[in-house]
Amino acid sequence: MTPSPTLPKGEGANVASVFAVHDAVEIAHVSGFPTLLYKEVLRFWKVSFQTVGAPVLSALLYLVVFAHALASHVQAFPGVSYAQFLVPGLAMMSMLQNAFANSSSSLIQSKVTGNIVFILLPPLAPGEIFLAYLLAAMVRALTVGLGVFAATLWLVPVPVAHPLWAVAFAVVGSGLTAALGIVAGIWADKFDQLAAFQNFIVMPLTFLAGVFYSIHSLPDFWREVSALNPFFYAIDGFRYGFFGQSDVAPWKSLGIASAAFAALSFVTLLLLRRGYKLRH
């Protein structure tokens, strides 16, 4: 901790031992990424009652109401009860929505309150910012997903046929909406713009992605429309992990969901690199 010899020292430099000005420069080549990830996880964890508890409760309510109301009308897969069919779909829907909510709300709050400068002033690379927001949102999504299973376990036990498939789709699905949330958070200038994005894009796409029904029960037109929705593949593939049955082959679903994730990640990185709406 010695002061840099290149710096001029004025009179009364009695704090020189503390202000080893160039030390910071020499040792600060460690990435700031782990801290940003930690901060983003801490942010939602500090209010986990709202960010994890509430979505788990919502999923539970959907399950109770829909399983009761529709049980006799819908038969999705042979040998799988409607309530069982619902659980993975609801879990994935909650994951998709919460991954989006996490990254988008964190960014918009920081932008509106102005504390985004705390992230923009340090030497964080666009890729580091992207990964931290992405992973924190995925952590929240996976926590919510696990919460949904934990809460429904005593109501509706669900088999797990192919756990690795389930994990793969959980990761890709939550990553997809986490990245979408970053894009929305960067793009929106106001909370109502973000709410519009959430209510008119994310909610319909997740709701109409085959959470409550198998797309084979849909008319041709709506089946084709569903095939354009990347969230459908995330949910269908995720369900394959539990029942070993799905509307679309799991490899195809994983391919399409991963391609959507990759494309969205590319766009997000591009926006961050250009400083779109962040660095003026």
Place this chain on the structure above:
Amino acid sequence: MSAAVEARGVAKRFGAVAALAGVTLEVEQGEFFGLLGPNGAGKTTLISALGGLVRADAGSLTVMGHDVRADYRAARRVVGIVPQEIVFDPFFTVRETLEIQSGYFGLRANGRWIDELLERLALAPKANANMRSLSGGMKRRVLVAQALVHRPPVIVLDEPTAGVDVELRQTLWGFVRELNAAGHTIVLTTHYLEEAQLLCSRIAMMRDGRIVAMDSTAKLLAAFSQRVLRVQLEGCELPAALAAAATREAGGWWRIPVADAAHVEQALARLREADATVAAIEVAEPELEEVFVKIMREHAR
């Protein structure tokens, strides 16, 4: 030795407004540099460009020799910026805020320095309080601490004392002066010109996105402001020998420009010779405010 801050023809437009119209300046390492100007002059835009919050359309900008765009990681490690607006993250306590900010700079075991900052900025009693519960002045102190967590060689303070009480101002300036004495370069913007006059060794004045004056504080004062002897006379006129250069003010006061102490003595001798009755007397030192007003008037559109 590279300059602490070097701007060459930095320009930035926001739509039709030229926030920076080709700013060129150099701040040497170890300087206490003042950046003054009316609202909208471009001071904050220049500072934002230094920190990478704003991207200049033209020109080059370096901090300690590191280009703020091409070498942004190195540039951001060597500069600490205290933003003008009071901003905070309501999710965290004061200590968490500082620990997190340290981490963004890759500093993990920074506890001792954080303790020191908390102590020096009188934040220690509030270390574990949530940011939301702090008063405005305290939040501003946290912003100062946040800008210093990585011990940057260059410290930029954008109106740090706006709306801050006298005691904190004294604490803050004491601390910043120590930092400067320890080798840190300080760049300060403020509307309190007496503060700038007292603290800054060199000053740049901006208007409409340009630098309109830049010199050492002493030279600016000497060129644009004068020491004045003010006398209030009772029932008599100012002697003719003095009246030529003097100006009359309300209440029987006269302003007589004086260069130095000998000149003051000379003027007083003239008053005694003329048997003038002096009711009150004072010597007014040159003021940066006068310099500022004159320069801004000169460059008014």
